[in-house]
Amino acid sequence: MREILSLIFMIVGGFFNLFGCIGLVRLPDIYNRLQASTKCVTLGTCLTLLGMMINGPLNSSLKGFLCAIFILITAPTAAHALSRASIKAGINLWEKSVVNKLKEEEK
Amino acid sequence: MKRGILTFLLFIAWIFLTWPFGKEIDWQVLVVGFFISILSGYIFGEGFTESPHKFFGFKRYLWAIAYIPVLIYWCIIANLDVAYRVLHPNLPIRPGIVKVKTRLRSKSGLTVLANSITLTPGTMSVEIDSNGYLYIHWIYVKTDDIEKATEMIVRKFEKILERIFE
Secondary structure, eight states, X not given: OHHHHHHHHHHHHHHHHHHHHHHHHHSSSHHXXXXXXXXXXXXXXXXXXXXXXXXXXHHHHHHHXXXXXXXXXXXXXXXXXXXXXXXXXXXXXOTTOOOBHHHHHHO | OXXXXXXXXXXXXXXXXXXXXXXXXXXXXXXXXXXXXXXXXXXXXXXTOSOGGGGGOHHHXXXXXXXXXXXHXXXXXXXXXXXXXXXXXXXXXXXXXXXXXXXXXXXXXXHHHHHHHHHSTTEEEEEEOTTSEEEEEESBOSOOOHHHHHHHHTHHHHHHHHHHHO
């Protein structure tokens, strides 16, 4: 039973990782791509780790838990750093974007 | 005091990483971890937190625990949302950068708020300025009004985060 549950979590996590990668290919500009990859890969990796935690021995479960926390802290921070850097470097949004408050205020 | 708190947290993390369940405790590992946490706590403690007294408010921890299911719920919704947008043949996106306002002031509160916004449906924090304004990249812009966007994006976290960090 535990094995089946852990396999289900791992497979769902793998699918979320796959969606993140599809988003990386299909979406138009860096900001949208960062959105898709950050969200999906964070939850996908956490679910895979959760599957490992359910089935594994206690000390590897604890390590997996710590890994999940570190991923939850670092992945959004990295996305924030990347998007902020690309704003500073002057990379524009996709041409069909509707609003850009940052640029409006600079003028 | 900042250094003491950081040392304590690092040592807890070290114990989580190395505790041998069911086997004999390895004292060498524990002692090494203890001294390394003291050393790194001493070096990095100064930049660790602005207000160490907040670590001793017991209610903050309860609110932090209450925050976890909220975050998980929005995280799952966010992923289903992204999966829908990515797999849809017409790619239903309408991206843009909007501005929202937050009542949070402490640095750690703002950090957690920005990270939570990145993990929730369709939004990603791009820039924070010092007056409590956040610039947010929204994958499907519903409104570009500051008040309405704040209501939709920030409110759901702010209520709890205020109690944890302010």
